[in-house]
Amino acid sequence: xxxxxxxxxxxxxxxxxxxxxxxxxxxxxxxxxxxxxxxxxxxxxxxxxxxxxxxxxxxxxxxxxxxxxxxxxxxxxxxxxxxxxxxxxxxxxxxxxxxxxxxxxxxxxxxxxxxxxxxxxxxxxxxxxxxxxxxxxxxxxxxxxxxxxx
Amino acid sequence: xxxxxxxxxxxxxxxxxxxxxxxxxxxxxxxxxxxxxxxxxxxxxxxxxxxxxxxxxxxxxxxxxxxxxxxxxxxxxxxxxxxxxxxxxxxxxxxxxxxxxxxxxxxxxxxxxxxxxxxxxxxxxxxxxxxxxxxxxxxxxxxxxxxxxxxxxxxxxxxxxxxxxxxxxxxxxxxxxxxxxxxxxxxxxxxxxxxxxxxxxxxxxxxxxxxxxxxxxxxxxxxxxxxxxxxxxxxxxxxxxxxxxxxxxxxxxxxxxxxxxxxxxxxxxxxxxxxxxxxxxxxxxxxxxxxxxxxxxxxxxxxxxxxxxxxxxxxxxxxxxxxxxxxxxxxxxxxxxxxxxxxxxxxxxxxxxxxxxxxxxxxxxxxxxxxxxxxxxxxxxxxxxxxxxxxxxxxxxxxxxxxxxxxxxxxxxxxxxxxxxxxxxxxxxxxxxxxxxxxxxxxxxxxxxxxxxxxxxxxxxxxxxxxxxxxxxxxxxxxxxxxxxxxxxxxxxxxxxxxxxxxxxxxxxxxxxxxxxxxxxxxxxxxxxxxxxxxxxxxxxxxxxxxxxxxxxxxxxxxxxxxxxxxxxxxxxxxxxxxxxxxxxxxxxxxxxxxxxxxxxxxxxxxxxxxxxxxxxxxxxxxxxxxxxxxxxxxxxxxxxxxxxxxxxxxxxxxxxxxxxxxxxxxxxxxxxxxxxxxxxxxxxxxxxxxxxxxxxxxxxxxxxxxxxxxxxxxxxxxxxxxxxxxxxx
Numbered sequence: 001x002x003x004x005x006x007x008x009x010x011x012x013x014x015x016x017x018x019x020x021x022x023x024x025x026x027x028x029x030x031x032x033x034x035x036x037x038x039x040x041x042x043x044x045x046x047x048x049x050x051x052x053x054x055x056x057x058x059x060x061x062x063x064x065x066x067x068x069x070x071x072x073x074x075x076x077x078x079x080x081x082x083x084x085x086x087x088x089x090x091x092x093x094x095x096x097x098x099x100x101x102x103x104x105x106x107x108x109x110x111x112x113x114x115x116x117x118x119x120x121x122x123x124x125x126x127x128x129x130x131x132x133x134x135x136x137x138x139x140x141x142x143x144x145x146x147x148x149x150x
Numbered sequence: 151x152x153x154x155x156x157x158x159x160x161x162x163x164x165x166x167x168x169x170x171x172x173x174x175x176x177x178x179x180x181x182x183x184x185x186x187x188x189x190x191x192x193x194x195x196x197x198x199x200x201x202x203x204x205x206x207x208x209x210x211x212x213x214x215x216x217x218x219x220x221x222x223x224x225x226x227x228x229x230x231x232x233x234x235x236x237x238x239x240x241x242x243x244x245x246x247x248x249x250x251x252x253x254x255x256x257x258x259x260x261x262x263x264x265x266x267x268x269x270x271x272x273x274x275x276x277x278x279x280x281x282x283x284x285x286x287x288x289x290x291x292x293x294x295x296x297x298x299x300x301x302x303x304x305x306x307x308x309x310x311x312x313x314x315x316x317x318x319x320x321x322x323x324x325x326x327x328x329x330x331x332x333x334x335x336x337x338x339x340x341x342x343x344x345x346x347x348x349x350x351x352x353x354x355x356x357x358x359x360x361x362x363x364x365x366x367x368x369x370x371x372x373x374x375x376x377x378x379x380x381x382x383x384x385x386x387x388x389x390x391x392x393x394x395x396x397x398x399x400x401x402x403x404x405x406x407x408x409x410x411x412x413x414x415x416x417x418x419x420x421x422x423x424x425x426x427x428x429x430x431x432x433x434x435x436x437x438x439x440x441x442x443x444x445x446x447x448x449x450x451x452x453x454x455x456x457x458x459x460x461x462x463x464x465x466x467x468x469x470x471x472x473x474x475x476x477x478x479x480x481x482x483x484x485x486x487x488x489x490x491x492x493x494x495x496x497x498x499x500x501x502x503x504x505x506x507x508x509x510x511x512x513x514x515x516x517x518x519x520x521x522x523x524x525x526x527x528x529x530x531x532x533x534x535x536x537x538x539x540x541x542x543x544x545x546x547x548x549x550x551x552x553x554x555x556x557x558x559x560x561x562x563x564x565x566x567x568x569x570x571x572x573x574x575x576x577x578x579x580x581x582x583x584x585x586x587x588x589x590x591x592x593x594x595x596x597x598x599x600x601x602x603x604x605x606x607x608x609x610x611x612x613x614x615x616x617x618x619x620x621x622x623x624x625x626x627x628x629x630x631x632x633x634x635x636x637x638x639x640x641x642x643x644x645x646x647x648x649x650x651x652x653x654x655x656x657x658x659x660x661x662x663x664x665x666x667x668x669x670x671x672x673x674x675x676x677x678x679x680x681x682x683x684x685x686x687x688x689x690x691x692x693x694x695x696x697x698x699x700x701x702x703x704x705x706x707x708x709x710x711x712x713x714x715x716x717x718x719x720x721x722x723x724x725x726x727x728x729x730x731x732x733x734x735x736x737x738x739x740x741x742x743x744x745x746x747x748x749x750x751x752x753x754x755x756x757x758x759x760x761x762x763x764x765x766x767x768x769x770x771x772x773x774x775x776x777x778x779x780x781x782x783x784x785x786x787x788x789x790x791x792x793x794x795x796x797x798x799x800x801x802x803x804x805x806x807x808x809x810x811x812x813x814x815x816x817x818x819x820x821x822x823x824x825x826x827x828x829x830x831x832x833x834x835x836x837x838x839x840x841x842x843x844x845x846x847x848x849x850x851x852x853x854x855x856x857x858x859x860x861x862x863x864x865x866x867x868x869x870x871x872x873x874x875x876x877x878x879x880x
Contacts, residue, residue, distance in 0.1 A: 016401060016423075016426075019422055020422070023420065023421070023422035026368075027376075027420040027421065027422060028420070030370065031361070032361070032364070032367070032368035032370070033360070033361015033362065034361070035365075035367070035495070035496070035544070036367065036497070036576075037495050037496075037497075037579065038579045038813050038814050039578065039579055039813075040579075040813050040814070040815060042813060042814035042815055043495065043814055045495060072361065073360060073361035074360065074361045074362075076360070077360060082359070082360070086359045086360060089355070089359045090351075090355055090356065090359060093351045093352055093355055093780065093784075094355075094359075095218075095352075095354075095355055095358040095359065096218030096219070096220070096784060096785075096788060097217050097218030097494075097495065097496075097542070097543060097544050097545045097546075098218065098354070098355075098357075098358030098363055098542070098544075099365060099494075099495040099496045099544030099545060100495045101358050101359065102361050105359060123822060123823075124821075124822060124823030125823070127821075127822050128821050128822075128823075129821070129822075130495070130814060130819045130821065131495070131791070132493060132494060132495050132545050132547070132791070132792065132795075132819060133218045133495075133545065133788050133791070133792075134787060134788030134789070134790065134791025134792055134820075134825075135784070135788065136787075136791060136820075136821075136822040136825035137784075137787045137825065137827075137828060138784065139822060140822060140825075
């Protein structure tokens with residue numbers, strides 16, 4: 001039995017402690033916005049925030065989470081007010097198939113916390129998510145727009 | 151555009167899942183009385199493409215699959231344009247193949263491949279919108295007792311100017327639905343378009359930024375179990391035995407089942423439990439006759455085809471053999487292109503519930519009808535007892551078309567072994583890499599002959615390698631007496647993939663050499679390798695002739711004005727006639743693909759002889775008509791991510807009969823740091839034929855960069871991927 005705090009809510013889950021956080025979020029908690037892409041921390045589709053830091057949840061066993069605060073894409077907005085990254089994503093019409101975008105948005109939201117005005121080089125160094133549709137041109141524009149937004 | 155139109159796929163899907171039977175899925179056919187067909191919420195269908203709700207909102211039907219390419223937004227724009235409805239109140243809904251079959255294929259083809267989504271259905275969906283507008287206007291005219299010709303429609307409002315009366319589509323929809331559908335339905339001149347042709351935002355973005363968009367992977371149903379599957383890693387192999395007792399006591403495990411003669415699946419409460427148990431399950435395979443085959447063996451077979459006597463002709467002019475024998479200068483080169491996996495971000499999956507009375511599949515597919523046929527075959531049930539519910543695809547790229555022995559059939563065979571329980575089968579990424587429908591493997595020998603003035607007098611392009619259609623649509627190959635016409639995409643004698651050069655003595659032929667590795671339509675399909683071969687070789691010929699590659703091409707393109715148009719456009723914009731900045735080198739390429747004309751010019755620099763930075767790409771597209779320029783721009787830019795990932799990183803190699811690469815660490819994909827700046831030139835020139843968008847541009851990405859690399863380093867690379875040559879993308 002593990003107790004997890006996800007998007008401000010407490011969840012008690014009965015799983016094998018080696019189960020990756022990704023699958024606990026998806027299958028026990030039922031939040032499917034966090035995606036499975038590779039299972040080996042290559043693609044970043046499973047990115048969530050653990051105590052505010054971006055983590056690839058497919059590589060985090062649920063036993064390692066403890067009482068850390070987890071935020072998923074479903075918890076990024078404040079109530080009905082979208083996060084500035086989500087707003088910029090809509091404004092720039094970023095997603096194509098959209099499957100990688102939850103992870104991409106979570107990675108970008110974390111980047112803007114540590115670097116509120118990232119340079120292109122900062123973006124290149126921190127955003128390493130795979131997008132097979134190739135939305136990168138819009139992603140970059142939307143990151144800069146989100147950084148400028150209040 | 152202030153309001154974001156509501157996208158209803160999820161509610162449609164979830165209610166379908168909850169109801170789970172018959173025509174309650176989305177449509178109610180009238181039991182008797184006036185033939186008004188109603189949507190699930192009771193709103194009347196005006197034509198099969200248009201439902202008008204009492205609140206004056208519009209539901210557009212779409213049956214082509216949305217996998218990121220923007221097709222449903224584009225199709226909705228075309229319907230809305232002719233319908234003259236309020237775009238801010240448009241949503242999209244998906245009829246099922248079962249519903250279409252029950253109505254004599256009312257929605258036509260579902261297949262979404264070959265960049266056909268919009269170009270092939272544009273006329274009948276526009277007519278569906280226009281006919282609905284005519285019926286709505288007629289209904290208002292009838293109510294007012296005035297001629298319909300005196301009434302106009304705009305943004306879902308109908309006006310009778312003379313009397314100043316106004317009404318809405320929502321108010322007259324019931325009456326309109328009872329009218330006979332007009333037969334003569336004129337369409338607007340695209341020059342007058344106000345909704346189509348405009349860079350409108352996609353209809354499906356909101357749910358993709360907050361995690362609520364439901365992909366096949368995300369489906370949840372009451373009582374649902376999950377399955378993980380492993381198919382024999384050697385293509386053509388079979389299951390010999392497996393020891394279910396070893397894992398049946400593991401947490402969550404419900405059942406271990408054989409799937410067909412080549413697969414084993416574990417069914418459990420959760421997918422993670424199923425996958426964990428599957429990894430612990432001892433399986434003995436009968437790997438069969440292919441168990442020792444390697445990439446080197448396949449390469450040898452293809453190599454022999456390069457000089458084989460027998461070959462199928464795809465394009466021919468004059469006498470290439472004689473011209474080459476008499477050429478002042480002869481140039482020869484051999485190229486090769488590897489197997490590649492589509493690597494959709496969302497691995498293959500399907501959710502199926504089977505009972506002796508009904509079988510339904512929910513999942514991502516590029517071809518609803520194809521999936522329907524597979525469910526039909528695997529379920530053993532009659533067509534009226536089967537249906538397929540498409541959901542948003544986490545990428546498609548051709549992988550989610552209809553192939554023999556694939557994921558949809560597997561999911562049905564699993565569900566059949568637990569009647570009544572919905573089972574979500576998900577492939578791991580490793581399974582996805584091991585059981586792709588791979589980009590066909592191909593080699594190519596090119597021989598060109600120049601006269602004393604450096605004119606190309608003869609060209610022989612010999613392809614040797616795999617046919618997709620021989621595996622996927624053998625009846626087409628049979629009808630062509632063994633030839634696979636698709637092999638010649640981009641270099642064919644005529645049609646949507648016609649060759650873009652005139653060479654007086656030409657022979658393009660194909661020695662078909664099929665392998666045990668199953669091929670598939672990989673975004674762009676055969677234009678990808680054909681563009682690498684011919685467009686690289688054009689630069690080789692130009693160099694041998696001592697000519698500029700652009701000028702050399704232009705001389706062969708007098709009869710190909712639209713090819714020349716896009717090529718000139720990229721050359722102008724990249725500044726071809728002026729020297730490149732110091733240390734920067736340029737390359738270009740052009741092709742006709744899927745009835746669109748595409749060209750690319752790029753600027754690269756190379757450090758230490760092997761570290762390539764792509765600074766800038768100019769891409770031009772002439773698709774005839776452009777339905778949504780903003781989405782086209784995104785598809786074109788994305789094409790360079792897909793195409794250059796393939797060029798630099800991607801190869802599936804075969805060892806012991808199976809694919810060696812298991813995940814993205816061995817099968818890399820471009821990241822944002824490597825993304826070049828892409829400048830798109832959209833130059834539709836109209837005409838009677840509409841071109842595709844999703845695929846064509848991919849093929850010019852690689853040769854443009856290869857040509858620039860040769861200029862930069864003097865090294866002509868003739869095989870993909872570049873990682874095999876120690877070349878990196880930075």
